[in-house]
Amino acid sequence: xxxxxxxxxxxxxxxxxxxxxxxxxxxxxxxxxxxxxxxxxxxxxxxxxxxxxxxxxxxxxxxxxxxxxxxxxxxxxxxxxxxxxxxxxxxxxxxxxxxxxxxxxxxxxxxxxxxxxxxxxxxxxxxxxxxxxxxxxxxxxxxxxxxxxxxxxxxxxxxxxxxxxxxxxxxxxxxxxxxxxxxxxxxxxxxxxxxxxxxxxxxxxxxxxxxxxxxxxxxxxxxxxxxxxxxxxxxxxxxxxxxxxxxxxxxxxxxxxxxxxxxxxxxxxxxxxxxxxxxxxxxxxxxxxxxxxxxxxxxxxxxxxxxxxxxxxxxxxxxxxxxxxxxxxxxxxxxxxxxxxxxxxxxxxxxxxxxxxxxxxxxxxxxxxxxxxxxxxxxxxxxxxxxxxxxxxxxxxxxxxxxxxxxxxxxxxxxxxxxxxxxxxxxxxxxxxxxxxxxxxxxxxxxxxxxxxxxxxxx
Amino acid sequence: xxxxxxxxxxxxxxxxxxxxxxxxxxxxxxxxxxxxxxxxxxxxxxxxxxxxxxxxxxxxxxxxxxxxxxxxxxxxxxxxxxxxxxxxxxxxxxxxxxxxxxxxxxxxxxxxxxxxxxxxxxxxxxxxxxxxxxxxxxxxxxxxxxxxxxxxxxxxxxxxxxxxxxxxxxxxxxxxxxxxxxxxxxxxxxxxxxxxxxxxxxxxxxxxxxxxxxxxxxxxxxxxxxxxxxxxxxxxxxxxxxxxxxxxxxxxxxxxxxxxxxxxxxxxxxxxxxxxxxxxxxxxxxxxxxxxxxxxxxxxxxxxxxxxxxxxxxxxxxxxxxxxxxxxxxxxxxxxxxxxxxxxxxxxxxxxxxxxxxxxxxxxxxxxxxxxxxxxxxxxxxxxxxxxxxxxxxxxxxxxxxxx
Ligand SMILES: Nc1ncnc2c1ncn2[C@@H]1O[C@H](COP(=O)(O)OP(=O)(O)OP(=O)(O)O)[C@@H](O)[C@H]1O
Numbered sequence: 001x002x003x004x005x006x007x008x009x010x011x012x013x014x015x016x017x018x019x020x021x022x023x024x025x026x027x028x029x030x031x032x033x034x035x036x037x038x039x040x041x042x043x044x045x046x047x048x049x050x051x052x053x054x055x056x057x058x059x060x061x062x063x064x065x066x067x068x069x070x071x072x073x074x075x076x077x078x079x080x081x082x083x084x085x086x087x088x089x090x091x092x093x094x095x096x097x098x099x100x101x102x103x104x105x106x107x108x109x110x111x112x113x114x115x116x117x118x119x120x121x122x123x124x125x126x127x128x129x130x131x132x133x134x135x136x137x138x139x140x141x142x143x144x145x146x147x148x149x150x151x152x153x154x155x156x157x158x159x160x161x162x163x164x165x166x167x168x169x170x171x172x173x174x175x176x177x178x179x180x181x182x183x184x185x186x187x188x189x190x191x192x193x194x195x196x197x198x199x200x201x202x203x204x205x206x207x208x209x210x211x212x213x214x215x216x217x218x219x220x221x222x223x224x225x226x227x228x229x230x231x232x233x234x235x236x237x238x239x240x241x242x243x244x245x246x247x248x249x250x251x252x253x254x255x256x257x258x259x260x261x262x263x264x265x266x267x268x269x270x271x272x273x274x275x276x277x278x279x280x281x282x283x284x285x286x287x288x289x290x291x292x293x294x295x296x297x298x299x300x301x302x303x304x305x306x307x308x309x310x311x312x313x314x315x316x317x318x319x320x321x322x323x324x325x326x327x328x329x330x331x332x333x334x335x336x337x338x339x340x341x342x343x344x345x346x347x348x349x350x351x352x353x354x355x356x357x358x359x360x361x362x363x364x365x366x367x368x369x370x371x372x373x374x375x376x377x378x379x380x381x382x383x384x385x386x387x388x389x390x391x392x393x394x395x396x397x398x399x400x401x402x403x404x405x406x407x408x409x410x411x412x413x414x415x416x417x418x419x420x421x422x423x424x425x426x427x428x429x430x431x432x433x434x435x436x437x438x439x440x441x442x443x444x445x446x447x448x449x450x451x452x453x454x455x456x457x458x459x
Numbered sequence: 460x461x462x463x464x465x466x467x468x469x470x471x472x473x474x475x476x477x478x479x480x481x482x483x484x485x486x487x488x489x490x491x492x493x494x495x496x497x498x499x500x501x502x503x504x505x506x507x508x509x510x511x512x513x514x515x516x517x518x519x520x521x522x523x524x525x526x527x528x529x530x531x532x533x534x535x536x537x538x539x540x541x542x543x544x545x546x547x548x549x550x551x552x553x554x555x556x557x558x559x560x561x562x563x564x565x566x567x568x569x570x571x572x573x574x575x576x577x578x579x580x581x582x583x584x585x586x587x588x589x590x591x592x593x594x595x596x597x598x599x600x601x602x603x604x605x606x607x608x609x610x611x612x613x614x615x616x617x618x619x620x621x622x623x624x625x626x627x628x629x630x631x632x633x634x635x636x637x638x639x640x641x642x643x644x645x646x647x648x649x650x651x652x653x654x655x656x657x658x659x660x661x662x663x664x665x666x667x668x669x670x671x672x673x674x675x676x677x678x679x680x681x682x683x684x685x686x687x688x689x690x691x692x693x694x695x696x697x698x699x700x701x702x703x704x705x706x707x708x709x710x711x712x713x714x715x716x717x718x719x720x721x722x723x724x725x726x727x728x729x730x731x732x733x734x735x736x737x738x739x740x741x742x743x744x745x746x747x748x749x750x751x752x753x754x755x756x757x758x759x760x761x762x763x764x765x766x767x768x769x770x771x772x773x774x775x776x777x778x779x780x781x782x783x784x785x786x787x788x789x790x791x792x793x794x795x796x797x798x799x800x801x802x803x804x805x806x807x808x809x810x811x812x813x814x815x816x817x818x819x820x821x822x823x824x825x826x827x828x829x830x831x832x833x834x835x836x837x838x839x840x841x842x843x844x845x846x847x848x849x850x851x852x853x854x855x856x857x858x859x860x861x862x863x
Pocket of ligand 1 (some may be wrong): 158159551552554555575610625629630691693751
C-alpha cells in the first residue's frame with residue numbers, strides 16, 4: 001500500500017525545510033512546521049469564506065470561485081451529480097485516458113450518494129489509476145481532498161520548445177533535406193508504417209516523398225543494444241524495418257544502473273512498428289527504454305529535418321499564394337496582413353485533366369488561383385476556348401462580390417492544382433469585398449464595371 | 460527537464476551601508492564606478508522608489524510609446540544586482556529564477572519598494588538555446604510596459620554573467636494556485652478573468668503585433684488589487700503579418716497549427732484562450748492524456764466535449780475559439796478581439812471600466828504588507844555549482860545581449 005499523496009507532499013516539504021534550516025532541535029522544528037501548515041490552511045479556508053460574501057458588482061456569486069459552476073449543491077463540494085454530468089457526454093471510444101477502461105457505465109447511478117468518498121468514487125480517479133498503471137502516477141496538490149473524474153495531473157506544467165526554425169528562403173543558406181535511396185518495397189513499407197501517425201497523415205505527396213527520403217537506415221548489429229534510453233533527451237523517431245525490440249519502463253522515470261535498471265517490460269515492437277515520435281515535436285526526455293532482441297534494422301528521422309521539411313514547404317506555399325494574390329486586381333487594396341490571412345485560408349485542391357472546375361451559368365461560390373497545370377475557358381456557343389490559364393492565373397473572383405452566374409466554364413487541360421477560397425470564408429476573415437474595394441475609391445464599389453475585372457463576367 | 464540555474468547568492472549585507480555603494484569592484488565594465496555613474500544610479504533608484512506612487516492605468520496609446528521614452532521599460536546602464544536585497548524566491552522556470560527583492564535605499568519609505576527580479580544566467584540561456592527567446596522577452600516586455608494587466612518591466616540590466624528584468628511584484632500569486640485549490644471557477648469569476656485576458660490579447664495582437672504563445676493559469680498572476688498580470692514573455696514574439704514556425708508553448712495549450720508546423724501567428728493565443736476558459740470552468744483542460752502524443756492527436760482532431768451542465772454560451776465561445784481551422788477561429792476572423800468581446804458570454808462586462816481597473820475582482824489577496832509572500836510556494840534553494848560564462852562563450856554570444 002502506498003502512502004497518501006497529501007501525506008507525501010507534506011513530508012517532502014518538511015524535508016526541504018529541514019535541509020534548509022538544519023535545525024538543532026528537530027522535534028520542535030517539525031512541530032512548528034505542522035502548526036504553520038495548519039495555520040495557513042485555516043487562513044486559506046477563512047479567506048475563501050470571505051470571498052463568498054457578495055461584492056464587486058456581483059462578480060462573485062454567493063460562492064467561492066471554486067464552486068462547481070455546474071452543480072446544484074450549495075455546499076460547493078464537488079458533487080456526485082457534477083461528476084456524473086462530466087462523464088455522461090464522454091464518448092468512450094475517444095477516451096484515451098488510462099483509466100477509461102474502468103468507467104463502468106452507470107456506475108454513478110449505483111453509488112449511494114451518502115457513502116464515504118472512497119467507495120463513492122471507487123472506480124474513478126485514484127484507485128482506478130493505481131490498477132491500470134499510468135506511466136507516472138498523477139500527483140495531486142496537498143489541498144486536493146477529493147478525487148477527480150479523470151486522473152488529471154494537477155501540477156504546474158512546464159513549457160516546451162523546439163529549436164528555433166527559420167525558413168530557408170528567408171535566409172541565405174540553401175538547405176535541402178537529406179536523401180537516402182530506398183527500394184520501392186522499402187518505400188511502401190515505410191509509407192504503411194507511418195500511415196497511422198497523425199503527424200504524417202496531413203502531408204501532401206511532395207512532403208511525404210521528402211520525409212520518406214530523409215529516413216536514414218540504421219543497422220543494429222546484435223541483440224541487447226539500447227536504441228533509446230528512458231530519461232535521455234530524444235532527437236530521433238524510429239521505424240523498424242526488420243528485427244525486434246523490447247520496451248521497458250522504469251517507474252523512477254529514467255533508466256537506472258543495475259540488473260533491474262530497465263524497469264518493467266511493457267511491450268515489443270517488430271517490423272512496421274515505430275517508436276520515439278515525441279522527438280519529432282521537441283526535445284523531451286524519453287518515456288521508455290528500447291532494447292534490440294536480435295540483430296535488426298531501423299529507419300531514423302531527426303526532428304530538425306522533419307520540421308524543416310514541413311516548414312519549408314508551408315513557407316513556400318504561403319509566399320506563392322501571397323504573390324498570386326497581389327496580382328488579383330479586385331483585391332489590390334488588401335494590406336499585407338490581410339493578404340497573409342487569405343493566403344493562410346486558401347485551400348489546395350487537385351483535379352485531373354478534363355475536369356470542369358466552374359460551369360457557365362452556375363452560381364459562383366468560390367474563387368480560384370491556378371497553382372500548377374493549365375486550363376481553358378469556354379463559352380456557350382463557341383467550340384474554341386476563348387482563353388487559356390496557366391500558373392498564377394486566377395478566375396471566378398467575382399463570386400466573392402455577388403451571386404451572379406458564372407459567365408464561362410473553366411476546364412483543366414492537364415492535371416491541375418488550384419488554391420481556392422469561398423465567399424463565406426473570405427467574408428468571415430475580412431468582411432464583404434465591397435467594403436475592401438471601397439477603400440481604393442469610394443465611388444468604385446457601386447458603379448463598378450465588372451467587365452474590367454473578370455473576363456468571365458462578360459455577358 | 461527543468462534545468463535550475465545555478466546562481467549563487469552573493470551574500471551581501473542588507474543593512475544600511477549601501478546607500479553609497481563603495482564595495483570594491485571587479486573589472487567588469489558593468490560595475491565600473493565613478494561619481495557620475497553613482498549620481499545617475501541614485502537618480503534612477505529614486506525614480507524606482509517613487510514608481511509605485513504614480514501608477515494608474517496608461518491608455519493603450521501611452522503604453523505603445525517607445526520604451527526609452529516611457530517611465531518604465533528601459534534598459535538601465537546603471538542599476539546593478541547590488542542595489543537590491545534578495546528576499547525570497549517567488550518562482551523558478553526552466554532557466555530563470557524570480558526573486559522578491561527590496562530596493563536598497565536609505566531614504567525613508569524606500570523600505571517598501573519591493574519588486575520581482577527575474578534573473579537569467581547567460582550560460583543557461585545559451586545552453587538551452589533560448590537566446591532568441593530571451594531577447595524577444597525583453598523587447599516585448601519593454602514595448603508593453605505600463606499595460607494594466609501585463610506585469611510591468613520597470614527596467615532591465617545585465618552584468619558579467621547574468622541578465623536581469625526588474626518587474627512589478629504581484630503579491631497575489633498565480634491564478635493557477637487559486638484554480639487548483641478551488642478546482643473550478645464559477646462563471647462570473649471565469650468571465651472576469653477571461654475578460655481581462657481578452658484585453659491583454661487585444662492589445663498584444665492589434666497594437667503590438669505580438670503573439671504571446673504561452674497562455675496558461677501558471678503564467679497569470681494576481682496583483683495586490685485583485686487584477687490579473689500576465690507574466691513570462693519568454694515565447695512572446697513580434698510576428699506582425701509574417702507567420703512563425705518555432706514550436707513553443709505548453710502541451711495542453713498548443714494550437715493544432717503549431718503541432719503541424721504549418722506556420723502560426725497570433726491566432727494561437729485565441730486557441731489557448733479557449734482552452735483556458737475551459738480549464739477555468741471545468742478544472743482541467745479539454746485535451747489530456749498521460750502520453751503527450753495522445754494529447755496532440757486529440758488537439759489536431761479538435762473534438763471538444765463539454766460537461767452537460769456547462770452553459771450554452773460558454774460552449775459556444777469555447778467552440779468558436781478552439782476551432783482547428785484558423786480561418787474560422789473566433790478572434791482571428793473578422794472583428795478580431797472585438798468579436799470575442801461582443802460574444803454573449805461576456806454580455807455582463809463593461810470593457811472600459813474593466814480596462815480602467817474599476818471593476819472589483821473576485822479574489823483580492825489578503826496581505827500583511829507589500830512584501831508578503833504567503834501566496835507563493837517554497838522553492839528549493841539554488842544549488843551551489845555553477846557553470847562559468849567563459850571567454851569562449853562570451854566571445855561568441857555577448858553581442859546578442861547588447862541591448863539588454
Ligand atoms: N512580477 C512577478 N511577481 C511575482 N511573482 C512572479 C513575477 N514574475 C514571475 N513570478 C513568479 O515566478 C515564476 C516564474 O517566472 P517566469 O514564468 O517568468 O519564469 P520562466 O523561467 O520564464 O518560466 P517558464 O520556464 O515556466 O517559462 C512565475 O510563474 C511566478 O510564480
